[in-house]
Amino acid sequence: MRQPKSVNALEDLGRVRLSENFFLRDFLHSEIAIIHGFRNIPDDPDLAIAVGKVLCETLLEPLQARFGKISIRSAYRSTEVNHFGNVNKLNCGRNETNYAGHIWDRRDAEGRMGATACIVVNRFVPYYERTGDWEAMAWWVHDHLPYSDMEFFPKLAAFNLQWREEPIRGIYSFIPPRRGRLTEPGKANWAGRHDAAYAAMLSEIGGIG
Numbered sequence: 001m002r003q004p005k006s007v008n009a010l011e012d013l014g015r016v017r018l019s020e021n022f023f024l025r026d027f028l029h030s031e032i033a034i035i036h037g038f039r040n041i042p043d044d045p046d047l048a049i050a051v052g053k054v055l056c057e058t059l060l061e062p063l064q065a066r067f068g069k070i071s072i073r074s075a076y077r078s079t080e081v082n083h084f085g086n087v088n089k090l091n092c093g094r095n096e097t098n099y100a101g102h103i104w105d106r107r108d109a110e111g112r113m114g115a116t117a118c119i120v121v122n123r124f125v126p127y128y129e130r131t132g133d134w135e136a137m138a139w140w141v142h143d144h145l146p147y148s149d150m151e152f153f154p155k156l157a158a159f160n161l162q163w164r165e166e167p168i169r170g171i172y173s174f175i176p177p178r179r180g181r182l183t184e185p186g187k188a189n190w191a192g193r194h195d196a197a198y199a200a201m202l203s204e205i206g207g208i209g
Contacts, residue, residue: 001045010041016049019056021064027052027075027117032090038081044105048076051104051115055163059145060117063161066144067205068123073158075117077102100164101149114148114164120156127205128157136201138171138182139194 004010014025033040042048064070077085077092082103085092092098099106100114107113124137134157141147141161148167151160154175170184183190 001049003041003043003045013041013045018049018052019061022052022056022060024049024052026072029072030074030077030081032085032092033078033081036084038078038084040076040078040081042076042078042105047107047113048104048115051100051113051163052076054113055115055117055161059147059161059163060119062145063119063121063141067121071120071122073118073120075102076104076115079103079106101160101162108164110166112165114162116149116160116162118153118158118160120158123205124201125156127201131200132175133201134159134173134175135178135182136198138173139197140201142169142171142183143194143198 004013016024028040030040079095082092082098083095086094100108100112101116104115134152148164149162150171152173152175171182
């Protein structure tokens with residue numbers, strides 16, 4: 001599939017269904033692109049669609065099935081959009097660190113495919129705002145879903161959720177006072193189950209699954 005050059009072609013691309021509840025259009029919104037006039041469209045639509053399908057089917061759909069509505073904050077970024085966001089300090093890492101991350105249509109330096117979406121689990125927000133316990137959601141995902149990387153942010157407990165070939169399964173937080181690495185391979189808390197860490201969350205917010 002070629003990069004769309006017309007409104008009709010872009011509409012067709014946006015209608016590509018990545019999973020039961022998600023379409024590619026859901027992931028193309030970018031404030032940087034809107035304000036600064038960039039085209040946030042994949043150079044390689046086939047690769048973006050392929051990794052987007054895995055992200056949705058293996059991570060977003062199970063999470064939404066368990067906790068209800070997920071809101072997409074930021075997802076796909078073109079290399080142009082991400083580079084502009086990086087050099088202008090708009091919370092974007094370097095392009096090279098975002099290949100197989102927010103830049104879905106580029107493989108990383110090791111040739112691995114991947115995709116990242118920054119999401120909000122709507123049902124989780126009141127619990128987080130009352131308790132500050134972002135770790136509950138982090139550990140639930142760690143125990144139940146085949147993610148590669150998570151990064152949590154203070155507002156609404158939004159977090160980057162990445163699927164990638166050869167997953168790392170590491171969790172980082174930008175939320176004080178526990179800003180830093182929660183877990184990664186080699187840490188004592190990485191293996192095994194962590195049911196106690198999210199028992200209170202499940203008791204309070206329940207779920208639909």
